[in-house]
Amino acid sequence: MSGVRCLLMRGGTSKGAYFLADDLPREPTARDGLLLRIMGSPDPRQIDGLGGAHPLTSKVAVVSVPDDPDVDVDYLFLQVAVDGAEVSDRQNCGNLLAGVGPFAVERGLVPAEDGHTSVRIRMVNTGDLATATFPTPGGCVDYTGAARISGVPGTAAPVVIEFARSAAPLLPTGRARQDVAGTTVTCVDNGMPTVLIPARSLGLTGYETPQELEADTALRDRLEGIRLEAGPLMGLGDVRDTTVPKLSLLAPPVDDGAVTTRTF
Incomplete structure (x- = not known):
């Protein structure tokens, strides 16, 4: 065999x-x-x-x-x-x-x-x-x-x-900060299209466990609204059936490093 x-x-x-x-x-x-x-x-x-x-x-x-x-x-x-x-x-x-x-x-x-x-x-x-x-x-x-x-x-x-430096821009929307679905975010593409969101702008600390975040259905709906609106702005078209862009919540570090993240 x-x-x-x-x-x-x-x-x-x-x-x-x-x-x-x-x-x-x-x-x-x-x-x-x-x-x-x-x-x-x-x-x-x-x-x-x-x-x-x-x-x-x-x-x-x-x-x-x-x-x-x-x-x-x-x-x-x-x-x-x-x-x-x-x-x-x-x-x-x-x-x-x-x-x-x-x-x-x-x-x-x-x-x-x-x-x-x-x-x-x-x-x-x-x-x-x-x-x-x-x-x-x-x-x-x-x-x-x-x-x-x-x-x-x-x-x-x-x-x-x-x-390596890509032909695509690091900031695909051309802006470092912008309003997307009522939330100020930063859209980046360094090999993976990602929307960076300050956790506090969503009423979160950024230190919630994955289980707590996944159980918050209102948060999930809001995040999906941000993702769907960000997709066309980042040149990705309709992202309804795709897994990008990713979404990352940002908060100050608690142990070490420069930032704490929670990524969807």
Whole structure:
């Protein structure tokens, strides 16, 4: 019985299954059907697959050798629905992006340097470029380190990601602040279209738990109103059936860093 080579890795605050494109069917429908079976969808527990029963742990990275000599690898992100039979390529994932460089070294697509290795990555979903740099002492990926991020227990090696300047503007509306659906926001696009909202402008502290925010149906309706109005302003058109732009609530930091966020 033959199987499909796969490497499970955490990237940022997500976990996903990383594949070489050559190990998957080239036809998208066949590929997506296989990935649904591998991840165990549709099933809210994903009990018969590798998925972790949550959108943040039901993700796939498909990595391939590019046709561009100025790029080391191509990275296609696929979001696998948990309780639905859907595989989507309609957005990027910066979290899984953090694992693409180490994966490329582990799979022999990019040779490792002694010390640190930089991998130039083309994000196929959007065409944007990024360079990931991570420790490779002795020519081997070192996953241990002191880097800590909120939402992930323990520490690990840092992965520094530098995004190339895109042809698209960082401020897609041309303004740093503007009123959208009665709320002052900032619309940005640095690889992921996002609407930044001061939590206090919605009557929130910004320190609410995800469970508290998800249970607030009035807040959900207001946020969706902001998202639907922001979409056309950001050049995204009608976003009623898409997952972008993302929405992030901002508040002062409570432990460390520069800001506290709650992202939808």
